[in-house]
Amino acid sequence: MGSSGRQYLPEFEWDEANEQKLLERHEVSAREAEECFANAHAKKRVGDAMLMLGKTDNGRMLLLVYERKGRSVRVYSGREMTARERAVYNRRAR
C-alpha cells in the first residue's frame, strides 16, 4: 500500500459479508479499496453516500461507493472507472 498516505487512512469497517460481496460482484478486494483511500483520489457526496475515484497500488482505477459511520468508513461497492471518470480522476485527484 502506498506508504505516503497510510497514516491518513480512516478506520475501515469491514465484515465477511461486505468483503465477499465486493469481491464476488465487483472483483475488488478490501486491500484494493483501502489503497484507493491511501493513494491520490477525488471524492464527492451523493445524499448519504460518498463516491471516490481512486487508484490501487497496481494501477487499477476504481469508482468506490462508501459511507462514513462515525469515525469509520464502510465501503459498499465499486467498479472500474469509465473513460470519462478516468479523465476526471486525472484532472482532480490529489
Place this chain on the structure above:
Amino acid sequence: MKKSASWDSLLERDWGDTWDSLPDAPGWDARAKTAQITLRLPRTVLSRIKRVAARRSLPYHALARSWIAKGLREPELRSTIPESDEPLTEQLNIKLDHVLLDDLKARAHEQRYPYHRLAREWIETALVQEEGDLGLDQAAAQRPSLMELMVLLLHSSNARGEDVVRGITRLQKLLFVVEQKLLPSTDFYAYNFGPFDEEVNKTAEALRLAGFVRGGHPASAEPLSFAAMIAVVVEKAGPGVPLDHEPRKDFALTEVGHERAERLRKSGLAYERLAAYVAAIRQEYDKDDLVERIYAEYPQYAENSLIREKVARRAKRRGKR
C-alpha cells in the same frame, strides 16, 4: 429498497460528466494506532477456543491473535476443515497492530479471498491442531448444555399436549432420560429417588430468576432433606394421604422463555434436530409410568432408591391392568 441495493445502483451511472457539480465529500479522522478485526464464529468454535485458552492459561483473544500471526508465517495455509452448517452467531473482537492487519489483508488480496474468512479459517485450523496436542475432545465442547436441554424440554409437550412438567422429580427424570439418550456421559447419579443431578435444580432456579420459567419455588440445589424425603414417600403412597410438606413445584416456560427456546431451536440445523429429538423423548416418556420405566430401563440408577419396592409394586399393578 435496502441501502446496499440502492447504493449499488450508483455504480450504474457514469459520473464523468456530472462529477464537478457534486458537493465535496467530507474528510475523515486518521485511524487509531491499533486496529481491530471482528470475526463471526459458530458458538461451538468460540467455546472450543475458550477451552483451549483455559488449558493454555491464556486470554482467548490473545490465543486467537497468535493463530492469525501463525497463519501469516505459513505461506499457503488454507483450511481443509469443511464449512459447518452452524450459524455464525458469536462475535470475536481481536485487537491487532496495523502491520499485522495490513499483512493479513495483503495475503487475502493475493488469494482473492475475504480476509475475515481467511483469519477465521486459520483460527479453526490452529484450533484443531491445538485440541489434538492437548488431547481435547471436540465433541465434548459441542454437547448441549443442561440449560439448553431444559429449555427445549419445557418448549415441548407430552402426549396429552401439556407443556408443564409437574414437579422437580419429574423434571429430573425427564432430563435424565434425555441425557441418557443423547449424550455419551452424564452427571446424574443414583440417589434416594433414582437418578439425580443437583445441577437440574440449580438450572431450573436460574431460569426462573431470569424470567424464562414460571412456577417452581426457589429450589434447593441439595438433595432432599430427610423430612422432605418422607413427605415424598407419603405422596407416592397414593392419593388421599395428607401431605405435610411443600406443594409440588410445576415448571413451564414463560412467553419470553418460549421465545428464547424458539430462537435456540432455529439457531442451526443441529439445534432443530436436538429440539425434535427432545420433543420425541418427552412424548414417549412423560407419562404416569415415568418412574417405573426409568427404574426398569436403568436399574443401576435405582440401586439407592428409598421407594424401589413401592415402584416395583406399582409397575406390577400396572402390568396386571
